[in-house]
Amino acid sequence: MKWTRAVHHVExxxxxxxxxxxxxxxxxxxxxxxxxxxxxxLGPPRELETVTVALCVDLPADEVPWxxxxxxxxxxxxATRLAKSPVLVWWRSAHVPVWNHRIDRPALVWDxxxxxxxxxLAALRDGRGETVRSAAPADDLLSARVRExxxxxxxxxxxxxxxxxxxxxxxxxxxxxADALWRAGDGYLDVLDAVNRA
Numbered sequence: 001m002k003w004t005r006a007v008h009h010v011e012x013x014x015x016x017x018x019x020x021x022x023x024x025x026x027x028x029x030x031x032x033x034x035x036x037x038x039x040x041x042l043g044p045p046r047e048l049e050t051v052t053v054a055l056c057v058d059l060p061a062d063e064v065p066w067x068x069x070x071x072x073x074x075x076x077x078x079a080t081r082l083a084k085s086p087v088l089v090w091w092r093s094a095h096v097p098v099w100n101h102r103i104d105r106p107a108l109v110w111d112x113x114x115x116x117x118x119x120x121l122a123a124l125r126d127g128r129g130e131t132v133r134s135a136a137p138a139d140d141l142l143s144a145r146v147r148e149x150x151x152x153x154x155x156x157x158x159x160x161x162x163x164x165x166x167x168x169x170x171x172x173x174x175x176x177x178a179d180a181l182w183r184a185g186d187g188y189l190d191v192l193d194a195v196n197r198a
Contacts, residue, residue, distance in 0.1 A: 001086060003045035007124050009085055010037060010051060014110040014121070016080040017055075021112050028079065030072030031058040033094045036106035037120065042129030051087045054103055056094040064093040065156035066100070066149055067187030068180070097137070101146050101194035105133040146194050153188040160184040 001009075017035050020028060034056035040048050057070055064070045070091055077083040092098050098106055107129055110116050123132040137145065160181040167177045 006048045006051045014116045017110045030076045033112045035110040038106045045127040054090045056092045061093040061096045065153045107132040150191045153191045156184045157188045
């Protein structure tokens, strides 16, 4: 996709985040509190396959392990038309730092306190994402964060494995449980590789 289209998707999602924040929590219990631009969007203009963002939600870290979907994520994605756009979402807990071994110096695009960050969108449009990126954490903080993330991912993998075992021979669709197990396993292996590289 062209760069202008990629930035358009980011801008549209930021506006959807702002709109969803006004909707009743009884209908949309998953509360997104921040949206960050990640990865390729922060570089020079070029064609992209997908747009990557991090969405922080008001849930404890254990409920948002790496590469998982928190409860209510699909409902939220359908309501915002996110499910039909070329946007890759990395869900994050708002109660821990957004950055990790893959989310390197992200740029805040929207949050529930300050709204849409027009200066970030303008920088992205112009290919100046580097100017709005957050500061990099110290190496020891990053290492500690990744180890914490590994512990969360391992707990999620164990919980999803137990759920799968309980539901394996029960009536009903197994696909949602199997998908959750796959995401937990994939996320755990990705963080484990980062810990081993360090």
